[in-house]
Amino acid sequence: MELTPRLETIAQQVPQGSILADVGTDHALLPVWLLLEGRISNAIASDLREGPLSRAKETVEQHGVADQVSLRLCDGLSGIQAGEADVVAIAGMGGETIAAILEQAPWTKEDTLLLLQPMTSFPDLRKWLLDHGYTVEKETICREGSRMYTILTVRGGEDAPMTAAELWVGRNRPQPLxxxxxxxxxxxxxxxxxxxxxxxxxxxxxxxxxxxxxxxxxxxxxxxxx
Ligand SMILES: C[S@@+](CC[C@H](N)C(=O)[O-])C[C@H]1O[C@@H](n2cnc3c(N)ncnc32)[C@H](O)[C@@H]1O
The missing domain is CATH 4.10.860 (DNA Excision Repair, Uvrb; Chain A)
Known part of the structure; x- marks a missing residue:
């Protein structure tokens, strides 16, 4: 099983031995790949809609990891309790949707590593994170075909304010892309x-x-x- 560069970049940020919640999992490629690699021990794969969740079930069963993945049909983190996962990935959604999901789950500010990959509304998401007690520890840029993506590594905690440009593109830390x-x-x-x-x-x-x-x-x- 191979991941696309975008999902692979997210996977690289997941620490060994974590329990991952992948919100908006669709095909569950990220959790299944991490399980097959032995990087994580268990995962929760959730989605808002039945179609994507049934695709997730197919992937999980096809790769023989059904006993390690809890599939949940729910909006955002509403079906996931504090303490069930130490890493939460929310990828491939609009920045406003990601913020709305976190707004409903303030427990993510405690002992949780967040891996966020917005498709749109980057300034709004960064501003929301800073205004709501999160800190952006790192951003990792990747390229997939002609598109570029940024993956925000976030935890609870105070962060310094960002300039208007930083809200658009993140802090100016050197990295290859x-x-x-x-x-x-x-x-x-x-x-x-x-x-x-x-x-x-x-x-x-x-x-x-x-x-x-x-x-x-x-x-x-x-x-x-x-
Ligand atoms: C474009 S797919 C991204 C799939 C995968 N996360 C990725 O990055 O490749 C977006 C998925 O998020 C789901 N989704 C959208 N809003 C959601 C929400 N509020 N809660 C849970 N899942 C949601 C959609 O049903 C869809 O399966």
Missing amino acids: RREYLAMMEGKVRRALEGQRASVNPDQPTVAHLEEVLNGLESMKKELEV
Whole structure:
């Protein structure tokens, strides 16, 4: 069984011997791969919908790990109790959905490693985490085909405030794909800014915000050149 680069990057962040809860598991590829590798001892694989959960059941049975995976049909972490897992992965969902899931499970601030891989709303998710007593310990960028993803390693705890640019792209810690990631995100912000400027009634606070983000991204690129 092979994982895609995105799921493999998440898997690499899971410490040996953990109990993993994979929220929004779909095919349960992440927990099953970790079990087959002997990296984790048990897993909870949950999903909001019956279709994905039945796909998860198929994968689990096909690979003979049914006795190590608890399958749960539930919204977010509502069917998972504090203390049942020490690592929680929430991947492949919008940042706002991830925040909404964590909002309902404040126990994740205690002794829980969170691996979050948002597809959208990155600034909103980072801001929500900082405002709600979480700290972003690390971000790991990966590439899959033409797309790039960032995986946030998060725990409960106070974090320093982030600038507007940091909310968009995370703190500027050097790593192999960082420059490429900054360039890709800069393109996104520029397109948003051009869209605003081209509109009949540009929203001035949004324009000012996007300009601030672009300036911050420029500084980050320079920092990495040193
Ligand atoms: C795009 S798939 C991602 C699957 C896998 N986590 C991955 O990263 O490859 C998103 C999955 O999240 C599930 N999902 C969406 N909202 C959810 C929620 N509030 N609680 C649990 N699962 C949810 C969907 O049903 C779907 O199976």
